[in-house]
Amino acid sequence: MTKFNSSCRRDTLSKTLLAGLCVLGVSLAFAQTEESAATKRERSGHDYAELAKAPEKWRIKENPLATDPDAVAAGRKLFEAHCAECHGETAAGGKKGPSLRAQEVQQATPGAIFWVLTNGVVRRGMPVWSKLPEPQRWQIVTYLKSLGPPPNHNEVSK
Amino acid sequence: MDLSSPAVKLTTALRTIALLLFAVLAACVSRAQESPYIVTYDHYLEEPGNLEVEYYSAFATQRGGNDFHAFWLEFEYGATAWWTTELYLDGQTTFDDSTIFTGFRLENRFRLLQHEHFINPVLYVEYEQISGADKIMKEIEGHDVESDHLDPNGLARQEHKHELELKLLLSKTFNGWNVALNPLFTKNLSPSEPWEFGYALGASRPLALKASSKRCTFCRENFVAGVEMYGGLGDAKSPGLHETSHYLAPVVAWNLPSDWTVRLSPGFGLNDNSHRLLLRWGLSHEFSGFGEMIGRLFGGRR
16 A cells, blocks of 8 residues: 655646646547548548448348438438538538538438448548437438539538 | 535535536537446447547445545547547545545547447556545446445545556447447556456437437437446456445436536445445536647647
8 A cells, every 4th residue: 555645646636637638639649640631532532432332231221211201300400410510511521521412422322321320431530320229310311312412513511 | 404414415516506507508409419328338439529528426325434425527539430538537525524536547448340240349448546535436346345435535545556447348239229248357557466357237228219300408319218237246366246246227318408418327236235325427518629629729730
């Protein structure tokens, strides 16, 4: 058992703050590196390559909420809460995520979009979204498919 | 009724905080989607660049001693989509004794697989530098028992622990249910101390799986309920259930507006070595785009 004294406690506090700052610094540096790499991609076709990796059984899956009258509004609400930060308020692309109104996404099957949403693209910075219940993920897919291409094809939300 | 008793003070404080929270939070729009667990971890990491600041309280009854209120602050940062890092600052108030800072923890969680699988593993590595007076009971391990918390703060804080904690977070979500199992292995870095073992498991589900089309605070989809169970499994010198404590705790989370989440969990000791009641609650707020904001401050973004 080691005795604590007041200078030791001050020492502990200083180490705590120092360690915290180090962890934060390393994390931020790492995140910045990853974001810079994302920027360099210049929204190339790589952004959409994951859609093609969706297994056949998911690609052919029908959207059970495609005709649900509330699905678009609910999907928009969910999109604004969870997706807009990266993909932009209008889904036309943001600083971290590509446009979801691009041809590649709009022409993809609902099942393929659902699969990417569920699995994320972890090494490129998109988290898995299976924590959203399945019906909510389908609501997002319904919303995305309702968007169509952007009015101005080159539009990228700021 | 003695209005100056710790129980009355605690009740009054909790009511005041609850009222304030309600007033501040109820007017906003729901965004967060957080799990209700307080001890168990699922396999979901913090979103990249986001900072979640969390405050938790644990009120525990203590047979043969003074009840206590332990609390901790967490800063959880999503470094990447596969790495989340956290800093914990712990403290506690033992009634009729004192309030003290009890140490810090550095935690890292690493997602091991790219895609979702039948079971999703995440590696958890934590370094703890805490005193013997630490009572947050974020994990129960080895032969941790209620009587460990009998020593007065002045004596308990003289013990100084450096510990390495490893967990394998196994989790699966299906049909809206999340099921998680976390085996844990802890080593006090003093060479003579053995590895200690423990577990946490949990199951939870949102009250509604479909989102409503309107913005709402009290929609069922904003509430997630479940149960978690955690306890010790002995150590390398004497593994097993003897002289261990175990808890069963219903949990509920209210995913409140503007990235606020409130969690409540009344835990109940399952054997004679456990605290009778372990009432935990927490409040967290997620700051989106925190990394980007800090990056801009230091000129890291163009």
